[in-house]
Amino acid sequence: MKFFDLLRLVIGNLSRRKARVALTAVGVVIGTAAVVILVSLAVGLQQTATDQLYGIGDLTQIQVSPSYGGEGMVVGPGGGGGGGGGFSASDEIKLLTNPVLDEFRAIPGVESVIPREYIMSGALMKFQKMESYVNVIGIGTNDVADLGDSAEQGSTELGRGRIVIGITVPQSFYDPNMRPGQEPPPPPELFDQQVQMIVFKYDSNGNEIRKNIALRVTGVLKETRGESDFTVYMPLDQVKLLNEWSQNRRFNYNKDGYSMVVVKVSDVDKVIEIADQITAMGFQAYTPQSFLEGINNFFIALQVIFGGVGAIALLVAAIGIANTMAMSILERTREIGLMKAVGATNRDVLAIFLGEAAGIGFLGGLGGVIIGWLASQAINVIAVAFLANQASESGGAPLSLVVSTPAWLPIFALVFSTLVGMFSGLYPALRAATMIPVLALKYE
Amino acid sequence: MGKSFIHIVGLKKHFEMGGQIVRALDGVDVQIEEGTFTVVMGPSGSGKSTLLYLLGGLDRPTSGEIAIEGERLDQMDENALALFRRRTMGFVFQSFNLVTSMTALDNVAFPMQFAGVAASLRRERALKLLNQVGLGNRADHRPSELSGGQQQRVAIARALVNDPKLILADEPTGNLDTTSGSAIMHVLSDLHKAGRTVLVVTHDPRMTRFATHKIHLLDGHIVSEAEYEAAALEAMSVE
Numbered sequence: 012m013k014f015f016d017l018l019r020l021v022i023g024n025l026s027r028r029k030a031r032v033a034l035t036a037v038g039v040v041i042g043t044a045a046v047v048i049l050v051s052l053a054v055g056l057q058q059t060a061t062d063q064l065y066g067i068g069d070l071t072q073i074q075v076s077p078s079y080g081g082e083g084m085v086v087g088p089g090g091g092g093g094g095g096g097g098f099s100a101s102d103e104i105k106l107l108t109n110p111v112l113d114e115f116r117a118i119p120g121v122e123s124v125i126p127r128e129y130i131m132s133g134a135l136m137k138f139q140k141m142e143s144y145v146n147v148i149g150i151g152t153n154d155v156a157d158l159g160d161s162a163e164q165g166s167t168e169l170g171r172g173r174i175v176i177g178i179t180v181p182q183s184f185y186d187p188n189m190r191p192g193q194e195p196p197p198p199p200e201l202f203d204q205q206v207q208m209i210v211f212k213y214d215s216n217g218n219e220i221r222k223n224i225a226l227r228v229t230g231v232l233k234e235t236r237g238e239s240d241f242t243v244y245m246p247l248d249q250v251k252l253l254n255e256w257s258q259n260r261r262f263n264y265n266k267d268g269y270s271m272v273v274v275k276v277s278d279v280d281k282v283i284e285i286a287d288q289i290t291a292m293g294f295q296a297y298t299p300q301s302f303l304e305g306i307n308n309f310f311i312a313l314q315v316i317f318g319g320v321g322a323i324a325l326l327v328a329a330i331g332i333a334n335t336m337a338m339s340i341l342e343r344t345r346e347i348g349l350m351k352a353v354g355a356t357n358r359d360v361l362a363i364f365l366g367e368a369a370g371i372g373f374l375g376g377l378g379g380v381i382i383g384w385l386a387s388q389a390i391n392v393i394a395v396a397f398l399a400n401q402a403s404e405s406g407g408a409p410l411s412l413v414v415s416t417p418a419w420l421p422i423f424a425l426v427f428s429t430l431v432g433m434f435s436g437l438y439p440a441l442r443a444a445t446m447i448p449v450l451a452l453k454y455e
Numbered sequence: 456m457g458k459s460f461i462h463i464v465g466l467k468k469h470f471e472m473g474g475q476i477v478r479a480l481d482g483v484d485v486q487i488e489e490g491t492f493t494v495v496m497g498p499s500g501s502g503k504s505t506l507l508y509l510l511g512g513l514d515r516p517t518s519g520e521i522a523i524e525g526e527r528l529d530q531m532d533e534n535a536l537a538l539f540r541r542r543t544m545g546f547v548f549q550s551f552n553l554v555t556s557m558t559a560l561d562n563v564a565f566p567m568q569f570a571g572v573a574a575s576l577r578r579e580r581a582l583k584l585l586n587q588v589g590l591g592n593r594a595d596h597r598p599s600e601l602s603g604g605q606q607q608r609v610a611i612a613r614a615l616v617n618d619p620k621l622i623l624a625d626e627p628t629g630n631l632d633t634t635s636g637s638a639i640m641h642v643l644s645d646l647h648k649a650g651r652t653v654l655v656v657t658h659d660p661r662m663t664r665f666a667t668h669k670i671h672l673l674d675g676h677i678v679s680e681a682e683y684e685a686a687a688l689e690a691m692s693v694e
Contacts, residue, residue, distance in 0.1 A: 012568060013568075013571055016568045016571075016574070023556075345552060346552075346554060349552045349554070351513070351537060351540075352513055352546045352552075353540070353565065353566035353569065353613070354537055354538070354540045354541025354542075354566055354569045354570060356538065357534065359537075359569050447513075447514065447515075448513035448514070449513040449514040452508075452513065452548070452552065
């Protein structure tokens with residue numbers, strides 16, 4: 012039997028039982044729509060989550076911390092030195108000294124290695140009547156662009172007495188003398204302004220000693236939704252001097268190492284591999300990618316679970332198809348006998364009934380995909396409006412979408428529902444195909 | 456002389472019904488030549504329909520040989536039987552067995568789908584056959600819009616559609632009035648005259664006037680016409 016003839020016969024047979032086919036297909040419609048909506052929801056959640064996480068850092072960066080060995084034992088700078096001959100490999104103290112940084116630089120695929128330090132004593136920044144405790148990081152390069160950031164205003168270049176700030180830094184400024192109930196002042200415009208930075212230390216009697224530095228904001232960074240948004244960048248040397256002042260001792264990076272190093276990799280695909288290499292060297296390497304990978308795995312699991320819930324509805328529909336086909340075959344027993352009498356092979360009969368079952372699955376799948384897609388769009392409109400309201404109240408970023416239907420999903424759903432139909436029809440169709448012709452013809 | 460067109464030796468068909476073995480056919484030998492019109496007579500339960508369905512490969516014998524043109528039906532698998540039916544035989548049933556949702560034309564053309572005939576050719580051939588049985592003007596009617604006699608003619612046209620050598624008819628006039636019945640017999644007779652081998656199963660004695668050969672069946676055995684008449688008379692005298 013030719014495929015086109017089979018197709019026409021199947022369509023003809025289905026269309027002569029429209030009501031029953033439609034009722035059976037409704038089950039598939041519901042199942043498929045459930046799969047489409049739920050998987051779209053899971054995909055949408057994943058996109059939303061990764062969108063929000065987008066700022067967790069440049070995906071080509073690996074943040075490396077020293078390993079102080081032991082069970083979480085923290086050894087202060089200068090406490091370890093280069094020794095540790097008696098330690099086992101896992102307990103070994105690994106410091107980020109300059110020779111180690113050179114080792115990192117030698118790893119193929121590493122673009123640059125940039126050490127960074129916090130101001131240990133904390134820093135208060137003052138501008139006019141306003142002030143803010145800011146996150147100050149000294150970096151071992153004279154251009155913040157080396158960390159993957161770019162300038163919104165001014166330049167990314169650092170120099171003595173020059174700082175580059177993240178875009179949300181001005182928003183953290185407040186007026187300490189503001190009376191309760193008073194309208195807070197707008198965030199200050201800091202670009203190209205002179206600001207004061209104050210660092211603290213305490214003498215042996217507990218008295219506070221302040222050190223005051225004048226700095227000029229020469230650059231504001233573009234938003235990354237990451238750490239750099241709320242960070243003030245300074246040259247590493249200047250931070251080192253401030254730390255030496257506040258800790259009352261000198262730092263030797265060749266001996267004590269840096270507290271953190273950023274390793275920038277040229278190729279995104281090599282990040283995990285290089286991070287693993289650095290971990291193998293005994294350091295703690297963190298990359299946003301490994302975090303993203305975990306998140307993605309979670310969402311794939313969520314998609315499977317959601318898809319599975321929808322698949323239960325499809326399973327119920329499958330039983331409906333099997334039932335309809337079994338009934339149909341009983342009613343058409345004589346027709347099956349006739350088909351065999353006029354020369355239909357068992358395979359022809361099997362193909363016809365499998366085709367009808369698959370047809371019901373396909374029709375239901377088509378309806379389900381359309382309804383599921385429309386419902387997803389509706390959920391988007393309603394939920395985005397609702398969540399935007401919530402976001403404006405709580406101050407979070409509004410979501411752009413909640414449900415997202417990837418292109419593969421409707422195709423997959425359609426193929427799957429057709430296969431479900433075919434599978435459900437397998438047993439009834441096999442029964443039809445193997446009927447003894449004479450019994451089928453005499454069936455009352 | 457070579458083997459006959461239909462060659463049946465020691466044919467038995469037993470089946471169980473209500474815990475008892477029913478010997479529908481119990482050792483039947485039949486030879487039928489090509490181009491004959493054979494009528495199989497017998498009361499109900501004599502095994503005449505069973506013979507026809509076995510001959511048509513729609514049922515399997517318990518034992519014995521069935522050969523058509525030297526091909527052993529009893530040794531064929533399902534698939535080979537289907538192909539053999541398609542090529543060699545046309546069936547006419549008592550209850551017509553038309554597909555009610557299809558037009559007369561589609562019913563006639565239906566078997567050609569399985570033979571893989573092109574759609575345009577199917578239509579052309581079906582229309583020609585409908586004309587041949589005098590229903591050219593009813594091609595687009597559904598079975599429910601046709602009389603019993605007309606429906607049986609559609610069925611005959613369908614039986615002819617693959618140009619079979621052998622026409623097997625099971626009580627073709629059983630559901631028809633006398634006039635329609637004799638018209639159908641004439642159609643079958645014409646097919647015989649055109650060179651086909653026709654085998655009709657009936658218990659209607661009027662059919663015999665078209666027959667070139669007669670087979671009488673009683674309780675699964677072939678009997679002579681004289682024995683058959685005697686048994687019929689005996690049955691009447693009991694009544």
